[in-house]
Amino acid sequence: MGRRIAITGLGVVSPAGIGAAALAEAVRAGRSAITRITRFDASAYPSRVAGEIRDLDPTVGTRKDQARYIKKMAKVMAVDIQLAVAAANLAIVDSGLPAGDPRANEPVLPTIDHTRFGMVFGTSFIPTELDEMAVAVQAARAGGEFTLKGWGLRGIPQVFPLWLLKYLPNMHACHVGILWDGQGPSNSLTCSDAGGLLSLDEASRLIRRGAADWMLAGGAESRVNPTLVMRYCLLKRLTETLGDPATACRPFDAGRTGQASSEGAALVMLEALDVAEKRGARIYGEVLGSGCGATTAGVNACDPDGSGVAAAVCAAMATAGVDPEQLGAIVAHGTALPMQDASEAAGLAAALGPAARTVPVTAVKGVTGNMGASSGVAELAAALLLMKDGQVPPILNCDRPDPEVKLNLVTGSPQPLASDLLLLTTNAIGGQTAAAVVRVKR
Amino acid sequence: MIMKRRIVITGMGSVTPLGLSVEETWRNLLAGKSGIRPIFIFDAETFPTTFAAQVADFDVAPYVRDPEAFGKAGRNVRFSMAAGRMAMEDAGLLGAKFDPVRFGIYLGSGEGALDFFTLAEGIAHGAGPDGKVGAAGFAEIGFKRYDALRELEQEPNMPANHLACEYGLRGPAFSCLTACAASTQAIGEATDLLRTGRADLMLAGGTHSMIHPLGVTGFNLLTAISTQHKDEPWRASRPFDRDRAGFVLGEGATLMILEELEHARSRGAKIWAEVTGFGTSADAYRMTDIHPEGRGPAAAMRMALADAGCRPDQIDYISAHGTGTQENDKVETLAVKLVFGQYAPKVPMSSVKSTLGHLIAAAGATELMTCVLAIRDQALPPTMNLENPDPECDLDYVPNAARRAKVEVCLSNSFGFGGQNDSLVVRRFVP
Numbered sequence: 001m002g003r004r005i006a007i008t009g010l011g012v013v014s015p016a017g018i019g020a021a022a023l024a025e026a027v028r029a030g031r032s033a034i035t036r037i038t039r040f041d042a043s044a045y046p047s048r049v050a051g052e053i054r055d056l057d058p059t060v061g062t063r064k065d066q067a068r069y070i071k072k073m074a075k076v077m078a079v080d081i082q083l084a085v086a087a088a089n090l091a092i093v094d095s096g097l098p099a100g101d102p103r104a105n106e107p108v109l110p111t112i113d114h115t116r117f118g119m120v121f122g123t124s125f126i127p128t129e130l131d132e133m134a135v136a137v138q139a140a141r142a143g144g145e146f147t148l149k150g151w152g153l154r155g156i157p158q159v160f161p162l163w164l165l166k167y168l169p170n171m172h173a174c175h176v177g178i179l180w181d182g183q184g185p186s187n188s189l190t191c192s193d194a195g196g197l198l199s200l201d202e203a204s205r206l207i208r209r210g211a212a213d214w215m216l217a218g219g220a221e222s223r224v225n226p227t228l229v230m231r232y233c234l235l236k237r238l239t240e241t242l243g244d245p246a247t248a249c250r251p252f253d254a255g256r257t258g259q260a261s262s263e264g265a266a267l268v269m270l271e272a273l274d275v276a277e278k279r280g281a282r283i284y285g286e287v288l289g290s291g292c293g294a295t296t297a298g299v300n301a302c303d304p305d306g307s308g309v310a311a312a313v314c315a316a317m318a319t320a321g322v323d324p325e326q327l328g329a330i331v332a333h334g335t336a337l338p339m340q341d342a343s344e345a346a347g348l349a350a351a352l353g354p355a356a357r358t359v360p361v362t363a364v365k366g367v368t369g370n371m372g373a374s375s376g377v378a379e380l381a382a383a384l385l386l387m388k389d390g391q392v393p394p395i396l397n398c399d400r401p402d403p404e405v406k407l408n409l410v411t412g413s414p415q416p417l418a419s420d421l422l423l424l425t426t427n428a429i430g431g432q433t434a435a436a437v438v439r440v441k442r
Numbered sequence: 443m444i445m446k447r448r449i450v451i452t453g454m455g456s457v458t459p460l461g462l463s464v465e466e467t468w469r470n471l472l473a474g475k476s477g478i479r480p481i482f483i484f485d486a487e488t489f490p491t492t493f494a495a496q497v498a499d500f501d502v503a504p505y506v507r508d509p510e511a512f513g514k515a516g517r518n519v520r521f522s523m524a525a526g527r528m529a530m531e532d533a534g535l536l537g538a539k540f541d542p543v544r545f546g547i548y549l550g551s552g553e554g555a556l557d558f559f560t561l562a563e564g565i566a567h568g569a570g571p572d573g574k575v576g577a578a579g580f581a582e583i584g585f586k587r588y589d590a591l592r593e594l595e596q597e598p599n600m601p602a603n604h605l606a607c608e609y610g611l612r613g614p615a616f617s618c619l620t621a622c623a624a625s626t627q628a629i630g631e632a633t634d635l636l637r638t639g640r641a642d643l644m645l646a647g648g649t650h651s652m653i654h655p656l657g658v659t660g661f662n663l664l665t666a667i668s669t670q671h672k673d674e675p676w677r678a679s680r681p682f683d684r685d686r687a688g689f690v691l692g693e694g695a696t697l698m699i700l701e702e703l704e705h706a707r708s709r710g711a712k713i714w715a716e717v718t719g720f721g722t723s724a725d726a727y728r729m730t731d732i733h734p735e736g737r738g739p740a741a742a743m744r745m746a747l748a749d750a751g752c753r754p755d756q757i758d759y760i761s762a763h764g765t766g767t768q769e770n771d772k773v774e775t776l777a778v779k780l781v782f783g784q785y786a787p788k789v790p791m792s793s794v795k796s797t798l799g800h801l802i803a804a805a806g807a808t809e810l811m812t813c814v815l816a817i818r819d820q821a822l823p824p825t826m827n828l829e830n831p832d833p834e835c836d837l838d839y840v841p842n843a844a845r846r847a848k849v850e851v852c853l854s855n856s857f858g859f860g861g862q863n864d865s866l867v868v869r870r871f872v873p
Contacts, residue, residue, distance in 0.1 A: 004498075014480065044581035076729070115741060125553045125619070130565050130575035137565045146562040148655055152488030156659050156793050164660030165729060165860075169598070171621045174860035177726040183741065186724035186862045187627060190551075192617045198616060205634055211722070211745070226577040226584075234590035291640075294547065294606040294615035300594055311543050311612045315640065315672040430594075431603040432615045 002208040005287040006276040008436070009219075010381040011091025013083055013370050015051030017260055018060065019090060023378060024385040027364050030396050032246035034260045034369050039224050047238035051226045051247040051262030051369035054095070058086040061093040065102045066179050073175065074165045078126045079263070084172035084220035085179065087265035087374075088119070091216060092180055095269040096281055107182050116363035118184030118212045118304065119176060121267075121372030122195020122204040122219025123169040127227035132163065133305055178347075184212040193333065194292070195219045195373035196266060197426045197434035200380070202289035204272050213272045220265035221372030229261050235300065237337055249361040249370075250397040251334030252341050252405050259335045262369030268376035283441050284384040288322060288421070290436040291315025295343075299430040302339050306347025309425060312433040313351035316423065320437035324355030328419035329392045329439075330407075331379045333426045334363025335370050336397075342428060344407040347433075360415040361407045366396030376426035380438060382407075383422055387440050390417045449563060449636045450704050450871055452700030453533025453715040454811055455525040459495035459692050460798055463528065467798075467808075468815045471823040472844040476676035476797045478690050483517075483653050490662040492654045493675035495692035495799025496522065507657055514592040514632055515604070516554025520806075521695035522601035522649035530609065533699035534711060545643040546613030548632035549602045549697075550624025550741065550803040552650035554595040560587040582830075587869040600647050601695075604685030613641045619803060622763070623858030624648055626806030630720030632700050634833070642705040647807035649695035658691065664861075666767060667691055679800075681764035681793035681825050682771045682839045689765040692799025696807040701719065713871045717813045718851075719750025730771055732857065736777030739763075742863035743781045750867035752851060754782040757789055757867075759816055759847065761809040761854040762839070764793025764825065770857065772834045779837075790847060792840035795825040806856035810866055813852035817870045821852065822847050 012019060015033035016026035026033060033051050042048045058074070059067035070085060077085065090111070093099065100106035140146055140155030165171060170188040177186055184392070185206050189195045196219035203217035223232065232238050239247045239258035249260040268284075276283055293311025297303040317324065333344055350354040363381050371378055386393055391414040401409045408415075420440045427433040454464050459477030461467035470477070477495040478794035486492050502520040503509040505527040512520060513627070530536050560583065568579030594600070599617040606615055618624050625648025632646035652661070661667040666796050668688035669679040679690040706713060723745065725738035747754060763774055779786045794812055801808055813822055821844055851869040858864075 004579070040577040042577065044578040044585070052502060073729070104479075114726070115784055118722075124621075125596065128561075130568065130577075130580055131573065133561070133565050134569045134573050134575050137562045138569060141566055146559060146566065148485040149488045151562075151655065151659075152486065152490075156489065156662060159659065161663045161665055162730075163663055165664070168621060168860060170621050170860045170862060171729070171859060172864070173620075173724070174729055177724045177861060178728065181726050183724050183726045183738065185722040186620070187631070188620050188862075190617050191602075191615075192597065192599055202616070204630060204637060209634060226575075226580050230584050230588065231590075231593040234585070234593055235587060236590075270759070282833070292546075292614045292616070293612050296542075296607050296610050296612055298607055299590065300602060301602040308612060314543075315614070319640075343803065427597065427646070428603075431599050431606075432617070 003199045004273035005204045005207055006271050006273040007268050008271045008276050008281040009095030009292060011087040011092040011094060012266045012378050012381045013053055013086045014264040014378055015053055016367060018370040018379040020385055024382040026367050027382055027393050028386060032116060032367055032396060034248050036245055038225050045229055045233055046231050046240045047182060047229060049260050050250045052224050053263055056086060060069050061089045063099055064104050077160045078166050079222040080126050080220050081172045081175060083265035084121060087267045088216055091267040091269050095126055099242050112214060113302045114181045115183045116213040117182045118186050119173050119182055119216035120187045120199040121172045122199045123172055123188045124190055124221050124373055125169055126167040128167060130226060151416050188391045191432040192428035193372060193375050194426050194428040194432035194434045195378035197424060197436050200291055200377060200436050201292055201434060204287050204290060207270060207272050213275045216267045217270050218377035219265035219373030221374055222263035223261040223372050224263045244361055247397050249336045249366050251336045251365050251395050252402055252409050253398045254400040254402045256338055257335040259337050260369030262371045264371035265376040266374040266379055266381055268377060268381060271281040285441050286439045287321045288437045288439055289316050289320025290354055292434045295430055301430055302343035306343045306350055309344050309347025309435040311313055312435040313425060316435035316437050322421055324352040326419055326421055327423050328417045329361045330359055330385050330423045332361055332362040332363045333375060334365050336365060344427060345407055349406045356407055360392040360410045362392050362394045362410045376424055380424055384440055388442050392417050402416045444756055447483045447637045448573035448703040449700055449717045450703050450706050451635045451814060452701045452711040453529040454530025455522045455532060456811055457497055457521045457698040458602035458798055458808060459497055460692035471794055472821060473507055474826050476825050477713040478675045478799055484655055486658060489658055490669045491658055491667050492672055495690060496653060497694055510568050515595050517605050517651040517693060518552055518554055518649045523604060525695040525718035526605050526645060526698040527621050528699045540641040542610050542612045543602060544613055544641050545611045546615055546635060546641040547602045547605055547611055548616045548644055548646045548647035550618050550626045551601045552629040552803040554600060555599050555654040556596050557588060557592060558655045565871060584753050604643060612869050620803055620862040621860055622805055623856040623859035623862045623864045626856035626864040628862055629807060629810060630722060633717050636700055636702050637760055642702045644700045646700050647697035650803035651693035652800060652802050653691050653693050677827055679766050679796045680827040681796050682835040683828050686766045686768060688767055689800040694801050694803045694812050695804050701712050715817055715868050716871045718869050719746040719867030721745025721749060721865045727861060732773045736773045736780060738861060738863040739774060739777035739857050740780045742865040746865035746867050754865055755785045756851055757820055757853050758849045760789055760850045761813050762791045762793045763855045764795055765855045766795060775817055775835045775837055785848060787837055790822055790838045790840050792823055792825040794823050810854045810868060813854050814853060816849045820846060
């Protein structure tokens with residue numbers, strides 16, 4: 001069994017606002033954060049809605065010296081990385097660990113052993129910002145065709161020297177590690193939508209095996225840019241609805257039309273329970289178990305029978321030592337892509353047996369859209385706040401539940417939380433699946 | 443106290459610039475043969491760096507059920523399919539019965555190559571007089587020319603996705619990208635999944651090719667890769683040499699079958715070696731520099747040794763990260779001295795990157811493979827091009843010629859750009 005894992009800090013930045021409470025409140029109120037795309041001119045794109053974070057300040061909650069570092073380094077941090085930094089700051093501050101006083105020359109987090117503080121982030125390969133390449137591309141062309149010879153001669157010298165570092169998928173952890181002196185285990189999982197909960201799984205195991213006492217776990221990703229919206233349009237994953245953006249993303253609804261692109265970052269502070277109790281930390285919940293698996297139906301497909309999701313759910317239930325009947329609620333990935341929701345629902349039904357018909361199932365992407373690698377952990381943070389008072393919020397825009405979905409979908413109004421045990425699931429199309437069982441502290 | 447489940451290597455497969463199999467690569471490494479030559483994958487004639495260690499004469503077809511399904515895949519995916527197939531075959535798992543939910547994947551893997559020409563044309567088409575790129579203009583080109591599946595193939599979890607589909611593996615699946623440390627970390631964390639009983643078999647390792655226009659561009663801009671010895675590129679990768687001037691890009695894949703010992707025994711599997719220790723840490727120092735005292739690398743090595751229950755003087759060989767940058771080689775030397783103390787000069791430590799180039803996310807797994815083979819053959823691969831000693835690099839780097847040696851236990855180091863450090867301990871399997 002090993003050590004027990006407490007959740008002692010929540011940090012979320014989402015289209016619903018800054019902070020886990022902002023997301024929880026939007027979900028409770030059934031207020032969609034999906035709007036027409038304003039980040040770029042999407043008029044030539046078939047999908048024109050997204051969840052956008054506006055006016056992000058990645059220095060919120062930091063010490064003056066940290067704020068200076070963030071401002072100085074912002075030019076080498078792609079949006080994803082800035083989101084991660086912001087969410088990490090929020091989670092650490094929320095954990096109540098003393099940040100240290102720079103005026104008294106205190107180091108950051110002076111009360112902890114920094115070699116036992118680590119992080120696992122779900123991230124993705126970040127596409128380059130187009131503007132950044134414009135001058136170099138024009139120089140390479142010099143009036144003619146774009147060629148690699150021209151790029152080598154005239155283009156490369158026009159790209160800014162640290163360009164590569166702005167986009168590497170491990171730079172989120174690099175900067176957060178520097179800011180908060182996290183010298184412990186550090187990993188960056190590039191598993192698309194599944195990265196967040198996979199990070200929770202790995203970070204929990206790192207604490208259980210004694211390699212760390214504090215771990216940030218979660219993910220960050222922005223899919224609101226011309227390149228990724230194009231990619232997912234080409235792959236037919238995004239909703240092309242031209243109606244009210246607030247109703248565009250419809251998880252498990254019979255009329256669902258696809259995902260809404262979105263962005264966000266969500267990190268939780270995991271802490272060995274004995275360590276957390278010793279310092280009198282506020283405990284939001286406990287990670288009882290987690291599991292993962294894979295889709296095998298094709299790299300651009302979801303298992304029709306949900307066997308990949310089922311593998312993760314069964315493993316999570318087994319490591320947690322929890323039976324399906326004991327679950328209080330399920331927070332599903334529910335992206336609103338027809339094949340992905342169908343697969344997830346089938347997997348949950350297969351893994352949970354008869355209990356699948358009774359345990360309330362909710363999803364938050366009607367509010368947020370698909371926040372990529374921050375999925376799963378953003379939902380976890382919101383759920384820990386939402387379900388403290390015993391209510392499972394309804395799925396926004398699930399007005400006509402898909403009759404093929406054999407689950408107790410929460411629609412219209414909240415359902416009572418049946419117990420304090422939550423199951424969370426995520427899955428990447430064609431790829432990884434993950435699930436976690438968490439006890440909500442009420 | 444519960445006994446740790448023991449984890450052994452029961453299969454290996456590899457595609458590198460020095461060979462399309464484990465044995466061919468190993469033979470060429472021991473012979474000191476270089477895989478570095480002018481770039482032929484794309485036209486790099488006018489790039490600051492014009493050479494790399496590339497995989498030549500490679501075709502994915504013999505290694506997959508449906509070669510057509512890989513027409514749009516990147517080199518990373520293709521290499522991983524070949525290495526995966528060879529590892530499965532080597533472990534006796536091709537066509538064998540196994541529980542698919544107990545068989546997982548953990549890869550350190552990089553991106554597929556992006557369609558740079560379409561990106562450039564799209565940017566040029568969308569660029570306005572103010573230098574800003576309008577998304578509408580970009581989209582006009584992009585929606586015409588980008589191919590949906592080719593775009594998907596860029597995502598770094600695609601090698602893991604393809605492997606899961608090819609072999610029907612539904613166990614724990616992970617893909618990490620901690621730069622140059624990724625596949626060492628993948629094997630270390632896969633070991634933990636096996637130890638904690640989450641799986642019985644793991645296909646683990648790394649695959650990567652950054653030998654594409656933007657990869658070379660990025661490293662050239664950072665002045666991380668060597669631009670010297672253009673006319674004799676096999677001399678460009680010079681780990682621990684005084685005149686080292688950066689690393690040389692390589693590409694390839696190495697995958698291993700990691701297996702819980704009792705599971706391996708019950709099916710009578712051949713056992714290559716045992717993975718006994720894993721350590722992982724972060725520098726938390728600066729974005730572009732390693733901590734000058736080697737704090738992070740030392741912590742990773744110490745943790746790996748402690749995990750293996752192994753004293754420094756029990757290590758017979760260190761497979762160095764040894765990139766051939768001024769900073770890495772100096773700091774790695776310092777970190778080894780911190781951990782090994784007076785024993786440091788006595789433990790041979792070489793860098794196969796001198797001939798193989800730097801396989802980035804695939805480097806660690808490939809280097810662990812050389813440790814396993816060093817144990818089998820009681821032979822150490824050399825650090826080539828070590829012609830001018832550097833006073834700050836004064837350990838035994840096995841210079842310029844392979845060496846016979848007693849090798850029972852090895853340490854393999856990988857330190858990622860951005861500060862992630864990972865070390866593994868592997869030893870001869872003793873029942």
